[in-house]
Amino acid sequence: MRQWYRIVFPKNYLDRRKRAGFLFVLPALLFFGSVFLLPLAQSVLYSFHKITPGGAREFVGLRLYEKVLTDPTFWRAVGNTVQLLLLSVPTTVVLALAVALGLNRIASLKWRNLWASMYFLPFATSLVAAALIWQWIYEPVYGFLNYALSFVGIAPQKWLQSLAQVLPSIAAVSVWVRIGFDTMIFLAALQSIPGEYYEAADIDGASAWQRLRYITLPMLNAQIIMVVILELIFNFKIFDQVYATTQGGPAGASQTIIMLLYDTAFKFFRFGDASVMAVFVFVTLMVVTLLQWRLLRRPVEY
Amino acid sequence: MKRNAKWAIAIIAAALFAFAMPGASIAQQKKLVLWTHWDQNPDFNKWYAEKGKEFAKKSGYEVEVVTIPYQGYEAKYLAAFMAKNSAPDIFMGMTHHWCGQYDFCDKMPVDLEKIYDQNLPKYMAEVGKWKGVRYGIPIEHGNFQQMYINTDMFKKAGLDPDNPPKKFDPEWLAAMKKLTIADAKGGEPTQVGFAIRSKGAPVGITDKFLPFAHAWGARMLSPELDKATGYANSPAMVAALTFFGDLVTKDKVASLAFGNPEDAFGQKRAAVIFRESWYFGWLKKNAPDVNFKVYALPCQTVCPGAGALFPWTDLVYKNSPNKQVAWEFMRFISNAKDDMDHHQLQGILPVWTANLESDYVKSRPDYQSTKAMLAQQVPPTYFHPKSNELATAFGEAVVGVMFGKGQPKALLDEAAAKMDRILKD
Numbered sequence: 001m002r003q004w005y006r007i008v009f010p011k012n013y014l015d016r017r018k019r020a021g022f023l024f025v026l027p028a029l030l031f032f033g034s035v036f037l038l039p040l041a042q043s044v045l046y047s048f049h050k051i052t053p054g055g056a057r058e059f060v061g062l063r064l065y066e067k068v069l070t071d072p073t074f075w076r077a078v079g080n081t082v083q084l085l086l087l088s089v090p091t092t093v094v095l096a097l098a099v100a101l102g103l104n105r106i107a108s109l110k111w112r113n114l115w116a117s118m119y120f121l122p123f124a125t126s127l128v129a130a131a132l133i134w135q136w137i138y139e140p141v142y143g144f145l146n147y148a149l150s151f152v153g154i155a156p157q158k159w160l161q162s163l164a165q166v167l168p169s170i171a172a173v174s175v176w177v178r179i180g181f182d183t184m185i186f187l188a189a190l191q192s193i194p195g196e197y198y199e200a201a202d203i204d205g206a207s208a209w210q211r212l213r214y215i216t217l218p219m220l221n222a223q224i225i226m227v228v229i230l231e232l233i234f235n236f237k238i239f240d241q242v243y244a245t246t247q248g249g250p251a252g253a254s255q256t257i258i259m260l261l262y263d264t265a266f267k268f269f270r271f272g273d274a275s276v277m278a279v280f281v282f283v284t285l286m287v288v289t290l291l292q293w294r295l296l297r298r299p300v301e302y
Numbered sequence: 303m304k305r306n307a308k309w310a311i312a313i314i315a316a317a318l319f320a321f322a323m324p325g326a327s328i329a330q331q332k333k334l335v336l337w338t339h340w341d342q343n344p345d346f347n348k349w350y351a352e353k354g355k356e357f358a359k360k361s362g363y364e365v366e367v368v369t370i371p372y373q374g375y376e377a378k379y380l381a382a383f384m385a386k387n388s389a390p391d392i393f394m395g396m397t398h399h400w401c402g403q404y405d406f407c408d409k410m411p412v413d414l415e416k417i418y419d420q421n422l423p424k425y426m427a428e429v430g431k432w433k434g435v436r437y438g439i440p441i442e443h444g445n446f447q448q449m450y451i452n453t454d455m456f457k458k459a460g461l462d463p464d465n466p467p468k469k470f471d472p473e474w475l476a477a478m479k480k481l482t483i484a485d486a487k488g489g490e491p492t493q494v495g496f497a498i499r500s501k502g503a504p505v506g507i508t509d510k511f512l513p514f515a516h517a518w519g520a521r522m523l524s525p526e527l528d529k530a531t532g533y534a535n536s537p538a539m540v541a542a543l544t545f546f547g548d549l550v551t552k553d554k555v556a557s558l559a560f561g562n563p564e565d566a567f568g569q570k571r572a573a574v575i576f577r578e579s580w581y582f583g584w585l586k587k588n589a590p591d592v593n594f595k596v597y598a599l600p601c602q603t604v605c606p607g608a609g610a611l612f613p614w615t616d617l618v619y620k621n622s623p624n625k626q627v628a629w630e631f632m633r634f635i636s637n638a639k640d641d642m643d644h645h646q647l648q649g650i651l652p653v654w655t656a657n658l659e660s661d662y663v664k665s666r667p668d669y670q671s672t673k674a675m676l677a678q679q680v681p682p683t684y685f686h687p688k689s690n691e692l693a694t695a696f697g698e699a700v701v702g703v704m705f706g707k708g709q710p711k712a713l714l715d716e717a718a719a720k721m722d723r724i725l726k727d
Contacts (some may be wrong), residue, residue, distance in 0.1 A: 052404065069727075072718075118425060140559035141490055156489040161501070161558050163705055247373070247502055250558070251705040266377030267503075268691040269403065 008250065030069070040247050042283065046275035068276040076252060077260040081236060086255060087171035088178075089231045095225065096182030101216070103183065104190040116187065120180035127177065131244035134173045135160065138245075159178065160246050166254045173241050178234060182227045189223040190216070225296050236285055258283060303685055334365045334628055336383075338388040339375035340614070344582055353644075357468040357634050363627050365392075375503075383619065391622040392631070394441070396689075397615055398431045403464070403687035407437040408625050409709035416708035421638070421654050422713075425680055429613040432685075438615025439632060443651040443658070446608040447576040448671050449511050449597045450585075455481055455493070455573040464597055466574075470517055470545060470602040478555035481573040490559035495551055497563035497572035498556035499710055500704050504697025505690055509611040510563075511700045513576060516609065517602040518542035521682040522696055523721070530721035534696055543710040547703035558704060568592060576613070578610075582668055583649020596667045597675035600722040608672075609681035611693060648689075688724055 010016040024192040037204045046067065068074050099119055105111040122130060138159035139145045159169045197215050206214070217224070239258040242248060248255030248263070257277060266275035334354065338347050354365025355724030368390065370378050382389040383406045393400075401407035409419075415436045420429065422440065429445075432436035447579055454461035461478040467474035499510040508522075515522065520539035523530055533539070549556040564581065566572040566590035567584050575581075576599060587594055599606045618628045635644070638656040645652040646662050651672065663669055686692060699717035703710050 139561065141492075154488065158490075160558055163707070179559075194707070201609075243374075249501060249701065251707050252700045253705075261378070263694070266380060267505075267687070268693070269376075269380065270691075 006072050043275040043278040043282075044272050049124040049272050052269075053269040064272045064276045068273050068280075069076050073255075074257075074260065074277070077255050077257045079102070080252075080254060080255045081238070083260075084169050084171055084174070084238060085232065085235045085290065087168055088174040088235050091171070091176045092178045092182060092231055093227055095178050096227070097186050097220075097224075099179065099183045100186030100190055101212075103187055116180075116184065120182050123180040124175050124176070127240035128244045130177055131173060134176075134241075135245045136171075138169055160254075161250055163250060163253045166246060166250065170238075170241055170245065170254055173245075174235060174238065175194055177241075178231060182231070185223050185227055186220065193219045221297065225292060228296075230294075232288060233285055236281065322431065323390055323413045323445070332362055332364065333619055334363050334392060334624055334631055335368060335390040336392040336616075337370055337379065338394040339370045339582075340394060341369050341370045341372055343580055343650065344369070344646045346650060353635055353654060354631070354641065357631050361493055361627060361630060363624070363631070365434050365631065366627070383621075386514075386621050389619050389622065391619055391624045391628040393617055393619060394614055395428055395436045395438070395455070395617050396613055396685075397617070398685040398687050400617060401432045401437045402685075406617075406620055407432075407621070408629070409434045410438075410618075411629055411633075414629065414636060415452055417636055421656065423653075423655050423658065423676075425608060426653065426685075427674060428685075430615040438617045440613065440615050440653050442614055443577065443645075443672075445610040445651045446675060447510070447599060447692060448668055448675060449599050450567065450575050450581060450594050451597065452567065452570060452573045452576060453593045453595055455570065461672055466597055467602055468597075470600045474600055475553055478574065479553065484553045484554075492567070492571070493555065494557050494560065494572050495555040495558065495574055497566045497575040498549060498558075498704070499702065500550070500558045501561060501562050503694065504612075504701055505693040506697070507701050508693040508697035510576065511543070511697075512611060513599050513606040513611070514546045514602075515539055515605040516543045516681040517600065517604060518545075519553070519603045522622070523682070523686070523692065523725075525682070527684065527686045528725060530692070530725065531718040533722055534699075534718040535711070539714055540710045542602075543703055543714060544701060546700070547710060550704050551706055569724070579651040579668060579672070580648065582666060586649050594667070598669045598671045598678070601678075605678040607678040607681035608675040609683060611684060613683075613685065656679050669712045691724050692721050695724060 006015045007019045007022055010019050012043060048059060048061060050060050050064070059138060087182055103112050103116055103119075106115065106283050140146060140156060140158045140161055143159070145159065150156070156167060159165050193216065199217075201211050201257055237258055239262065242259050243262070246254045248259045258281070259282070261274050261277040264270050264277065336350050338350075340347060347369055349366045350365050354363070358364045379393065379395065379400075385399075393692070397407070409515050410430075414506060418430070418436060418439065423443070424428075426440050426443065430436055431439040449466070451463060451466055455465070456463035459477075461477055467477050481493070481495035482491050483493040496590070499507050509697055512522065515538075517542050518538045520536050520542055521533050522539075524533050550558055560566045563572065564577065565582065567575040568585060570592060582596065585594065613726060616632065618632065622628060638654045640651045641654040642657045642662065643658060645657075651663065651668070652658070652660070657663060684692070696717050699710075699713035702708055702713045707713070
């Protein structure tokens with residue numbers, strides 16, 4: 001308390017320095033507090049209340065948790081989200097790593113940057129715009145994909161209009177959007193691995209696979225974990241693409257947890273129920289991230 | 303350093319003050335803001351702004367029209383109403399939601415209420431009211447679906463466009479089959495008899511299915527709107543949904559691969575569609591080469607009647623600082639001439655009784671069909687505060703049947719149980 005007092009009313013040079021430091025981080029603290037912490041606290045609070053927007057708020061204890069966690073629609077949305085995760089995250093990470101390894105072998109800086117930019121471009125595109133373009137690509141009757149497939153004799157598919165194909169189709173869009181970002185991270189990490197390791201491995205007669213297995217992958221461990229966590233969070237929170245393309249359809253086959261949360265809050269105006277879902281997402285992501293961090297992280301020594 | 307720190311504190315304090323200061327006094331003191339999500343009717347929306355210029359001459363207030371995309375409009379509206387200072391003065395919405403589920407609407411002044419009670423057709427008298435109190439001005443007379451047929455496609459299929467089937471029976475189905483052109487390679491048909499809604503929010507799918515349900519004599523909720531089981535899953539509803547689902551899965555006269563059904567009809571890929579009066583204006587503007595006629599919806603055990611799931615009205619926001627002026631504007635446009643001009647501009651049926659036999663209305667292709675629909679029994683209405691959520695739960699069963707996720711009875715039982723939970727909660 002005394003320290004805070006001296007920051008506000010400094011008595012000496014050191015106090016003034018502390019105050020200056022505090023003022024530098026204050027905007028970030030205010031931003032983080034108002035945009036992340038406050039809504040989080042509000043969500044937790046709301047999850048124990050039945051709320052009428054613009055009206056009354058009634059404390060209902062754990063009743064909303066019981067209601068949401070026993071609702072089949074909620075678990076169907078969780079199931080869809082997990083399926084989407086399983087389809088997109090490994091594919092994105094593996095493909096991004098493969099692309100980064102390929103780009104890393106290009107000696108010309110100019111060509112490497114050109115290719116890297118091409119992969120990165122979808123990441124810079126608006127998700128909704130990208131989703132709308134893909135919606136046209138997937139269009140069953142006039143879409144580009146079915147047109148292209150017709151040249152190799154494959155019958156037209158329903159893609160976003162099919163119960164079985166809708167999740168893989170959305171996952172493909174996610175992979176396309178995210179691959180560039182992950183590639184950049186892997187490429188930067190690959191370029192920081194000391195060349196001596198590979199030279200030593202060559203002298204010892206290591207194969208390409210052995211170099212990848214025993215040098216590259218362990219050295220990329222921290223980046224792989226980070227990318228997996230980021231992909232996990234991105235895909236768990238997926239909304240834009242689904243909202244713009246299928247709105248959770250057909251027949252709820254692509255309704256993800258955030259889609260359901262959105263509908264519950266803003267279409268049905270059940271803020272309490274939606275807050276329970278938000279808390280569920282937060283806790284799940286927190287636990288999974290901590291587990292990944294604990295189980296997969298390996299110390300790397302150069 | 304000391305001086306810099308003082309400056310930093312001053313800047314931050316000024317920023318915080320600006321952030322915390324209510325913005326109402328800064329913005330739009332001489333402007334009424336009107337929000338609409340009828341994005342398919344741009345001329346109808348623009349008319350408010352044009353009329354606002356006339357209104358400004360006597361009041362000093364112009365009208366700014368903001369068109370909110372229909373998809374997700376609820377979230378935008380709700381956020382604005384809760385924030386208060388970014389909300390519109392006038393908005394388009396359903397009375398049972400914004401005035402029933404919430405308390406965001408201002409009650410209509412008595413003199414204006416009297417005008418509407420005296421000048422609306424009888425079947426529309428309740429549109430815009432919640433618990434007997436009038437809040438909103440109904441904006442669409444023909445807010446019920448009718449049967450639009452493509453006359454050229456009918457002729458080509460050897461059918462008489464002047465005498466389309468009038469019942470949901472084997473004859474209607476045979477006509478739809480004649481109008482459907484299958485893909486030679488076994489893919490999706492290139493042309494369908496019936497344009498079906500299968501995409502988007504289930505609530506919209508429910509809306510498009512309800513005429514079938516009502517024609518079979520079924521209803522989604524009890525007359526008191528307090529129960530779904532026994533109604534949403536009644537044998538009549540199961541029969542209606544079986545017929546509806548079979549259009550896609552068994553009879554194959556409708557396709558899930560076609561996107562927006564309105565576009566499919568406008569692109570001559572579908573021969574029949576059920577839509578409201580605004581669709582006439584939309585077709586004239588967006589697909590002027592489509593030759594069509596409009597008929598009353600087919601009947602089955604009964605006729606479906608003129609009913610709507612979405613009774614749109616213009617409402618005044620309760621917390622608007624300009625609400626008195628907003629009502630003045632509403633009063634300014636509440637007369638038969640403006641009603642006619644406004645609706646004719648977009649090709650929509652006018653609302654006032656005085657205009658229903660006008661030359662414009664009589665010249666429309668839906669004049670006879672509208673009269674025929676209005677002569678039928680009034681179908682059930684579902685003006686419940688939770689109608690969105692209820693219709694979504696019901697729509698999940700409808701769309702589930704179309705996509706072959708289950709049998710109509712099982713899915714309707716599940717939906718009815720869910721709807722009862724929503725009603726009790």
